[in-house]
Amino acid sequence: MTAPAASVAPAALTAPAVPIAAHTRVLMRTAMTVLTAGAFSTVAFDAFGQALSPALGFAQLAPVGLANATIQAVFGSGSRPGAEALHYFAGMIAYPAGWLLVAEPLRARFAPFLPWIVAATLYGVFLWAFALYGMAHLVAGMPPFLGFSGITWVALVGHVLFALVAASVGKLRDPSAT
Numbered sequence: 584m585t586a587p588a589a590s591v592a593p594a595a596l597t598a599p600a601v602p603i604a605a606h607t608r609v610l611m612r613t614a615m616t617v618l619t620a621g622a623f624s625t626v627a628f629d630a631f632g633q634a635l636s637p638a639l640g641f642a643q644l645a646p647v648g649l650a651n652a653t654i655q656a657v658f659g660s661g662s663r664p665g666a667e668a669l670h671y672f673a674g675m676i677a678y679p680a681g682w683l684l685v686a687e688p689l690r691a692r693f694a695p696f697l698p699w700i701v702a703a704t705l706y707g708v709f710l711w712a713f714a715l716y717g718m719a720h721l722v723a724g725m726p727p728f729l730g731f732s733g734i735t736w737v738a739l740v741g742h743v744l745f746a747l748v749a750a751s752v753g754k755l756r757d758p759s760a761t
Contacts, residue, residue: 707746
């Protein structure tokens with residue numbers, strides 16, 4: 584005679600080890616950190632690139648113009664509202680999420696000896712290369728790094744500033760992060 588079916592539920596049907604409410608709190612805190620970091624970083628980037636840099640006699644950044652050129656290259660026609668949305672999506676969500684959810688965890692896991700401020704600076708250089716080579720050149724068809732003109736170097740400083748501000752906000756919101 585066989586024993587009746589066991590009342591053991593498959594692993595997929597068992598309750599999570601941590602209550603769902605705790606997961607929701609972590610998700611909400613992470614989302615708020617990304618948005619807060621994005622807000623402060625985008626303001627710092629835009630204030631530097633569109634106000635401070637030209638006031639000091641250097642080039643003025645035009646991130647919305649680059650976003651519009653990218654949209655035009657991909658879709659065949661530009662869209663100023665779409666370019667604004669792309670700029671703010673990148674600044675408020677994508678770039679800070681890249682730091683908080685990818686770059687910083689990788690640094691902590693594989694290079695914990697590297698100070699976060701150095702890693703954030705390197706992340707800013709990565710963002711600069713992504714924007715001026717990846718997007719401007721490979722997607723929009725502009726010269727690589729915009730021909731290494733004055734705007735190139737202002738963009739480098741702006742992207743490093745962006746990353747440092749995003750990392751600082753992440754550090755302030757989670758002081759336990761190394």
